[in-house]
Amino acid sequence: MKKCLKCSEKELSAYLDNQLVSNVYDRVDAHLQACEVCQDSLAELKEVQDQIQSLPTMELSQDFDVSFKSALLLAEQEKKAAQKVPYKESFSSAKIIFGLPMPLQVAAVVVLGLAFIFGGKQTLFPSTATYLGALKGDVEIKRQGASEWKTVSKTIRLRAGDAVRTAKNSQAVIESKDIYQAKLFEQSEWIPFSLASNNKNDSIEFRLRKGNLFVETGDRFPGREMNVIGPSGKATVVGTTFMVRALPNGLTTLSVEEGKVRFAGKKKENETWVSRFESSKVAPSGNPKLSQPLSEEEFLLFSKAKPEMLENATNADLVNMVEDKRKMSSSDLRVWQNRLLKESDIELASYGFYLIGEVQEEMMAPAEALQQYVSVLSHFPNSVESSWAFEFLRDKLELVPKDRHVTRQEMPATKYGAMLKKVGTADSLTSGFLKGLEPQRKFLSSEFWVKSEDGTSYLVNRAITFERQLGEKQFRPVGYLDSVKDPKTKQLLLRIGKLFSYKGDSNLLSEMNTAVFHPKGKLIYTIERDLYYSGKKPIGYQEVYKGPGGAKLAVLSRQVQNWNRSGQPIRYQEALKNNQGKALLTRKRSNIRYGQNEAVIDYEDELVDVENRLAFERGRDQLKVAVGEQRLSQSDLSGFDSMDEVMRTLKKMQGGRPSRFESDMESGTPFSRK
Amino acid sequence: MDPKTAEAEPTDAQLMEQAQAGDIGAFEQLFDRYKQRIANFVYQFLGKHHLAEDVTQLVFIKVYQKLDKYKPSGKVSSWIYRIAANQAKDELRKLKRRPTVSLNAPVGSEEEGVRELGDFLLMDETTRPDYLLREKELLLQIKKGLSEMKPKYREVILLCDYQGMSYEEAAEVLQITKTNVSAILCRARKKLQKSMSKT
Incomplete structure (x- = not known):
């Protein structure tokens, strides 16, 4: 390789960055006009610089902020823990005060909502003060230190330690402006240990003794912490949506609809994180169990906590609402989707599916959104709207290059199905964390099409499990499970199981x-x-x-x-x-x-x-x-x-x-x- | 800049001062301002997507924990980048101590999924990775070149060429002289150019 003795590479590099002092810059500049060797060297350096600049940016995961803020809260708590009463002690004291036996037939339910659900609503009260009002029926309050229950006839300000209860067919509302709004349902009893204050560092803490409590957090909630204490477990809200149930058998369950929630037994060291669409449970003297996917019953419970929207609206109304960008929760969408399957107007139903798919795109993991699309195919294979869904799906999956794009006018939905099979591809859709006590697990789920030699296409659902041991940074694959389905018959054709194991610290698969x-x-x-x-x-x-x-x-x-x-x-x-x-x-x-x-x-x-x-x-x-x-x-x-x-x-x-x-x-x- | 906008947007130094006084909202603003840049830097430095998020989180936790250590004599951004560079180097050292070879997860992003021989046997032409990944070849070459570089070269070239810092800013982050930045950057570019021309 030729080298120029008049000009060093370091000078050329600095010249490229305009970092030379003026006299040196002028000399190099003049030299470059005449020296081909240096021109080539400069061009090479420039090319490298261009390539580095073209490196992609990193796409942060959707829950990165929440996850970080949770980690930050933990760090902050650890800092505070050194100065304040230890967690274990405060939990025990709560139990002493409120540890009366739960009526066996009543399950206590707490639902907390994301800020966006609450956003836009008219709030009733100023400042961070918390107020109580009777929405309907008989609502009673027992002030801290008092022995008598008094009927709530007008809006009153709540204080920590007050107890509130509702009679049959009654409902109370509790609100701290823009921080949270809660509805206490019939035959419930609820006690706030500490209410919202101007200091974000002060946590909000409730105990639900029986019944159901529905809470929506507001715009001023982020940065705060809300603890909900059940008989055997405690859930900590960090800007998310979840449900705590105190079951008759003494179990406390936690089901998460949005974000992540920290869930602890009575010992702090047993705490775990439960992510979106997962649930965990803890027995009175046990540890939180490994998270499981939400059951259909749990999805319905979320939806029932906010019944007005679905109960009072027709499918056409809901279509209009979604078109108007009105927010619907994931649970509502799921319930609506089931209702759409019974809709006699196929066009309306399939269009509803299409809209759900669009919303899910923002709200849910892509794999789940895709499952919705696939369900469109199976239920409405010939509808025009389902072809939109396929088109959308195909774009998302990048099944074919754009220049082979086929519009729905040119090809009906069934053909899209055929095309999908022919192309037969696309995988790798989502990942989620499931953190147990040990080890931690992560699942990568994917869905893709494969085509066999006889031309039959199959839908493959693959779940790969990664694990990392406590203290390890790296997740390692430990196995996967594939289920392969014929999309027409939905019959499971075969099942592939695979297990890996690692020995000691090695990376070798043995x-x-x-x-x-x-x-x-x-x-x-x-x-x-x-x-x-x-x-x-x-x-x-x-x-x-x-x-x-x-x-x-x-x-x-x-x-x-x-x-x-x-x-x-x-x-x-x-x-x-x-x-x-x-x-x-x-x-x-x-x-x-x-x-x-x-x-x-x-x-x-x-x-x-x-x-x-x-x-x-x-x-x-x-x-x-x-x-x-x-x-x-x-x-x-x-x-x-x-x-x-x-x-x-x-x-x-x-x-x-x-x-x-x-x-x-x-x-x-x-x-x-x- | 519109003076009104200037009023609405506090400077890094102002936010840092408020954060030091215990305003977590101010700290969150700093986090929002820098999280993407730091994540990009860490990602390219380590070359591992799944680690980059964890490390970025750690960086900001450290920033939070060390708020009282920050001295207004330097730029806030440089201080945050310095913590990020140190954290990323720590992570690299850990990786070297215990190198891991994942047998299934592909390089790049986890979102690319796992392909195995069984998949190859079943795939038709359009689903083959060569069809899908051809355009990524160049990117892989750069990444490979970067990963082969010594950390001290990698951090300089990423700060200057990827993050667009001046020599002076990079020098403040890395606590070396401008002359050193210039020399290291030149060597790093040559190394990368050599590495790319090999492949």
Whole structure:
């Protein structure tokens, strides 16, 4: 490469950034006019700068803010905990005051709402003072320290420690302007420990002794904390929507509709986070259980807490409301969707579905929104509106390039269905956190279409589970489950189960065997994987696909071609062959960044994928588990006619030096590390 | 700038002063102002989407915890970036101590899903990753180049070329001289150019 002696690269770099002092800038500028070498160098630097500038920005997850603010609150609480009464103590004292037995037949329900639901409503009262009023029927209050209950006949200001109760067919309203508004339903009893104040650091704390309490938080709520204490658990609101139920059997359950909620048993160390559309429960002396998806009953409970909207509106009204951008909660949308399925006006129903899909797009995880679209296909395959839904779906999934876009006028809905099958793609839709006590789990759910050789398309729902142990940063895949459905019959065709396990701190998968079963239990095929080492050096692996009875269907093999100075693989080649030895897939080259999970692979001279499946490491015991004498004797690394040829190639790859691989072979303990 | 707008938008220094006095709202404003920039920087520095969010959170928790340590002599943004750079380097060190090779999760974003051989066997041409990922090749080359760089080169090139900082600002963040920034940036660019031309 040519170099110019009159101008340094550092000067050119600074020139590019306009960071040179004027006399040097002028000199370099003048020199550049005449020097082609420097012009080229400058152009190269500029190109690098352009490329860096073109790097994408990071898309923060939707719950990033909430998650951060929760973390911040925790940090703040920890700080405060050193100065204030410990959590455990305050929880116990609450129990002493309010720990009277719950009527068995009554479940207490608390629902808290997101700010946006509340936003726009006319509020009744100024400042942060909290007021109580009777909406209907008999509402009574017992002031703190008093022994008598008094009827509430007008709006009165509440104080901490007052107790409020409602008779049958009665309802009370409690409000702190723009912070929260609550409705206490019939036959309920509620006591506020601490009410909202001007200081955001003061938490709001309630105990619900029986009945139902519905709360919507307002614009001034964010940054505050609201604790709702049930008989066996405590939920902490951090700008979200959730429901606490004190069940007759003593369990306290928490169901979350929006955001995240911290849920604790009586011991602080047992607390857990419950995310959107999940629920958890805790027994009186137990720990919160691992979160589960919300049940249909729980969705309905959310919806029943706010019945006015759906009860008083027809499907056409609801369509108008959504078109007018009126907000509907996820639960309402779900209930409305079920109602639409019974709507006799197909056009109205399918248009309703389309609108729900649009709203869900903003409100729900994409996978769930897509499921709504898929349901449009199954219920209204021939309606015009469902074609819109498909069009929308296809755009979202980027199934086909824009220039192959087909408008609904040109092709009816059924054709869209056909097209979807033909294209048959799209996956990777959402992820969610489910944090238990240990380990923490994360699910990546995806939905995609695959097309078999006979042209049949199947819808695959895949749930991959990642886990991380306490104290670990990294989530690791531990398994996945696929269900494959025929979209017409909705019949489950087969189920793929796969389990991984890790040993100790290593990243090496020690078990990599997969079995694919028919739902009735018939084995369809298996995948067996072996990893190969020469001493500490990884030299390749293979996966053998076998049918029932052990007949070989295909073999995928990889051989490492180059290693870096640390002995880690940096290049390899791989081949996929069928049982006749015919090449199905050849990946000619790959560049692997060990430890960075990166590889660029060519597929017939084109980029195929980013791969990171080569795992080589590390703890003595993994090798023993992963490879061994028995497996070697069965192996036939694809692409080689004989084991001798494998040996020759391996030796060549290692520069002709005698390898541990070879000596191990001779000693009868191949690939074992000593 | 419209004077009214200027009035409505407090400066970083004003927000910092209020946050130091215990106004969590002011701190949240600072968080909103910088979260995206910090997340971008951390993401490109670590090259791992799933870590970047966690680290960004940690950065702002640290900012919050160290509010009383901030001294008005420097810029607020530089101080936050300094915490971010240190946190990102810490994370990188941890990763190096215990390198992880995920066998299934693809590079890039988790949202890209997991593809395995079974998928290849079932996919038709238009679903093959080569069809979908061709346009990402160049991006991968840059990312690869960045990941091969020493952290001290990576942070300078990201601060100057990606975040658009001047030499002076980068020097304040990294607590090195402007001359050093200039030298490191030049070397980083050359290294990246060399790395990209190899692939």
